[in-house]
Amino acid sequence: MISFCQPTKVGTEAKYIQQALESVKLSGDGAFSKKCERWFEDSLGCDKALLTPSCTQALEMAALLINLQPGDEVIMPSFTFVSTANAFVLRGAKVVFVDIRPDTLNIDECKVEAAINSRTKAIVAVHYAGVSCEMDMLREVADRNSIYLIEDAAQAIGSRYIQRPLGTFGHIGCYSFHDTKNITSGGEGGLLILNDVSLAERAEIIREKGTNRSQFTRGEVGKYTWVDLGSSYLPSELQAAYLWAQLQEASYICATRKAIWLRYDEAFRPYKDKWQVLLPEIPAHCEHNAHIYHFRFRDQELRDRFIAHLLQQGITAVFHYVPLHSSVAGKKFGVFHDQDNFTTKASQTLVRLPLFFNMTYDEVSQVVSTIMSFFEEHS
Known part of the structure; x- marks a missing residue:
C-alpha cells in the first residue's frame, strides 16, 4: 500500500532527541527551541519567531495579539482547515468567508475589500498547497483599511512570493510542523512569525500563560507574575530537537x-x-x-x-x-x-x-x- 502521506524522517532525529533527553531542561524555551527560533529569524528575516505546539495555537495567539473582541469580523477563504476559523471564533469573532481564485485556489484578492466594514479586524491569507496568495494587493487592502493581515502559512514553509518567504508579508504569520507537512517537529508543532516588532513583547507574555516569565529569565524584571491573557503555548524540547534535525536538511x-x-x-x-x-x-x-x-x-x-x-x-x-x-x-x-x-x-x-x-x-x-x-x- 502506498500511503497518501508519511512524516518526513531525515535520520538524525534520534540523535538530537537523545541530546535533549540528556539535558537538564525538557520544557519549552530550552536550547533546541532557541536554536530553531534563531534559524527561522535568520532565514525569514522576521522580527521574532516563536515555536508553538501547533499551527492552531499560533493562530490562537494571533487572535489574542490583535485584541480581537466579540462582534469583530475576520475575512478568510472558506476553502481551508477548520483551525483557520476556530482561532478567531474562540475570541468571539464572526468569520466572513469570500470565494477563492480558480487557478491557485487561494483567497480571491479582488473580493476582499468589498467584504470589509467597520467591524472588520483582520484578513487571513491562506497559502493553499504552498502557493502564495497575491500578497502585495492584500497588504495594500489591509493598510488602506487599517486592519491586520495574518498569514496562515501552514503549508508554505520554503515557499516565496517575489523572492520573499511566505509568512513575512503579514503583521503575523503561522507555520505548521504537523506530520503531514513538509517539515515536522515530531508529528505536531507550529511557529508564530512576528513581522511587527511592537507585538513581540506581548507575544512572549501570551505564550507564557500570560506571565512575564521570559523577561524574568533574561533578568529584565525582578520577579515574574501574571500580567495579561495567555495560555501554555510552548512546545517541549523533544519537539524542538526533532525539528532541529529537519531544519538542517x-x-x-x-x-x-x-x-x-x-x-x-x-x-x-x-x-x-x-x-x-x-x-x-x-x-x-x-x-x-x-x-x-x-x-x-x-x-x-x-x-x-x-x-x-x-x-x-x-x-x-x-x-x-x-x-x-x-x-x-x-x-x-x-x-x-x-x-x-x-x-x-x-x-x-x-x-x-x-x-x-x-x-x-x-x-x-x-x-x-x-x-x-x-x-x-x-x-
Missing part, C-alpha cells in the same frame, strides 16, 4: 519533494486537455514548496471513481477540505460574502496524490502508471 527536503512534484507534472501535463483535468497552476512570481500535487476533475462522480480505482490498486489518494461555510459550525459562526463560484466546486472535484519526502522512485512510478491506466479506461 530543509533545502534537501524541499528539493526532494520538488523532484517528485515535477515527475508528476511532466507525466500528466501533456494529457490534461485530453483527460479534462485541471492541474496545479503556479504563477510566475511564486516559488512553491511542492506541498501538494492535485487533480481537479470535471465532476465529483469521476473524482470519486478515481480515488476508488487507486485504492483498489493499493494507492491512497484523498480529497481535501469541505468548505467551512457549508459546515454546521460555519453556518453558526460565519457568513459567505458575495457568491460561491469556485469554493464548493473545488472541494467536490479535487484529489491529492501521494507525495512525501521518503517516497521511493518505484512508488512514484507505480502511482504514475496506475493513473495512466485509469485514464485509458475513462477518457
Whole structure:
C-alpha cells in the first residue's frame, strides 16, 4: 500500500532527541527551541519567531495579539482547515468567508475589500498547497483599511512570493510542523512569525500563560507574575530537537519533494486537455514548496471513481477540505460574502496524490502508471 502521506524522517532525529533527553531542561524555551527560533529569524528575516505546539495555537495567539473582541469580523477563504476559523471564533469573532481564485485556489484578492466594514479586524491569507496568495494587493487592502493581515502559512514553509518567504508579508504569520507537512517537529508543532516588532513583547507574555516569565529569565524584571491573557503555548524540547534535525536538511527536503512534484507534472501535463483535468497552476512570481500535487476533475462522480480505482490498486489518494461555510459550525459562526463560484466546486472535484519526502522512485512510478491506466479506461 502506498500511503497518501508519511512524516518526513531525515535520520538524525534520534540523535538530537537523545541530546535533549540528556539535558537538564525538557520544557519549552530550552536550547533546541532557541536554536530553531534563531534559524527561522535568520532565514525569514522576521522580527521574532516563536515555536508553538501547533499551527492552531499560533493562530490562537494571533487572535489574542490583535485584541480581537466579540462582534469583530475576520475575512478568510472558506476553502481551508477548520483551525483557520476556530482561532478567531474562540475570541468571539464572526468569520466572513469570500470565494477563492480558480487557478491557485487561494483567497480571491479582488473580493476582499468589498467584504470589509467597520467591524472588520483582520484578513487571513491562506497559502493553499504552498502557493502564495497575491500578497502585495492584500497588504495594500489591509493598510488602506487599517486592519491586520495574518498569514496562515501552514503549508508554505520554503515557499516565496517575489523572492520573499511566505509568512513575512503579514503583521503575523503561522507555520505548521504537523506530520503531514513538509517539515515536522515530531508529528505536531507550529511557529508564530512576528513581522511587527511592537507585538513581540506581548507575544512572549501570551505564550507564557500570560506571565512575564521570559523577561524574568533574561533578568529584565525582578520577579515574574501574571500580567495579561495567555495560555501554555510552548512546545517541549523533544519537539524542538526533532525539528532541529529537519531544519538542517530543509533545502534537501524541499528539493526532494520538488523532484517528485515535477515527475508528476511532466507525466500528466501533456494529457490534461485530453483527460479534462485541471492541474496545479503556479504563477510566475511564486516559488512553491511542492506541498501538494492535485487533480481537479470535471465532476465529483469521476473524482470519486478515481480515488476508488487507486485504492483498489493499493494507492491512497484523498480529497481535501469541505468548505467551512457549508459546515454546521460555519453556518453558526460565519457568513459567505458575495457568491460561491469556485469554493464548493473545488472541494467536490479535487484529489491529492501521494507525495512525501521518503517516497521511493518505484512508488512514484507505480502511482504514475496506475493513473495512466485509469485514464485509458475513462477518457
